[in-house]
Amino acid sequence: MRYVFSNQKKLIKHLRKGNTAAYSYLVDLHYKKLCDYASNLARDNFKSEDIVQNVITRMWINRKKLSPDISIKNYLYKSVYNEFIDQYRKEIAVTILEKKYIEGLETIIEIKDIPETNKLMTLVQNEIEQLPPRCKETFLLSKQDGLTYVEIAEYQNVSVNTVEKQMVKAFSILRKKMKEKVMSFMFLLFNIKSS
Missing domain, CATH: 1.10.1740.10 (RNA polymerase sigma factor, region 2, helix turn helix motif)
Structure with a gap:
């Protein structure tokens, strides 16, 4: 009725x-x-x-x-x-944060220093591997594969809000475990891989 x-x-x-x-x-x-x-x-x-x-x-x-x-x-x-x-504000905040790390990279790290770069790459990859499974998948879909939050939500059959929460969680975990220098390197690393 x-x-x-x-x-x-x-x-x-x-x-x-x-x-x-x-x-x-x-x-x-x-x-x-x-x-x-x-x-x-x-x-x-x-x-x-x-x-x-x-x-x-x-x-x-x-x-x-x-x-x-x-x-x-x-x-x-x-x-x-x-x-x-x-x-919209959340998306802008994340974009500004990523840009800030990438722009400040030249002062923090010298890419010419290959042994240091390889060491940092290994450290970043190890920390990403330690993320909770769903959090890791979401993070890699965004940063490595270059998918938008909407595309990730559709792929994982979840809401965009859930994707945002997973990304915030990933960044929070990685920030706690890694120093600022490594965080900046991580942004450069994934910017290169996704372009």
Whole structure:
């Protein structure tokens, strides 16, 4: 039996109570339009679906905080926009961080010093091998194979958010285990391999 919640206050009341029929109704009513809106923002169908899924899931998790007086439609569209901005900022932050390491490389390491370079390559590869399996796979798909987060998410059948978390985890583990000099070398190494 399909429920129709014509009154928004009634819909919010049922959502707050955890009524899954109300949630299904909400998804059926707004999902495609929200994906279209997110796609206009992100210019990427996979990322747009990920954004909408994050928003709708988060809304369900926090459903008890929904105000009976809000416009659900406005709330969802604003949340999609905010999620897009958050993801965009994360991507920019990672790109800036990588660029910073690569730009500072000349002052830290002399590539002409082949024995030192070989030693660093071995150290970096050993540390990458020690990463947790999924984390290692994600890291290598990005840094060695040059795949985007969206491509990795599609390949691994996970969300882009999951890929981002795996990359943050990989960088965090590697930073703790390796000195700044080795981290900078790692960025150069994978920049060369992926180009």
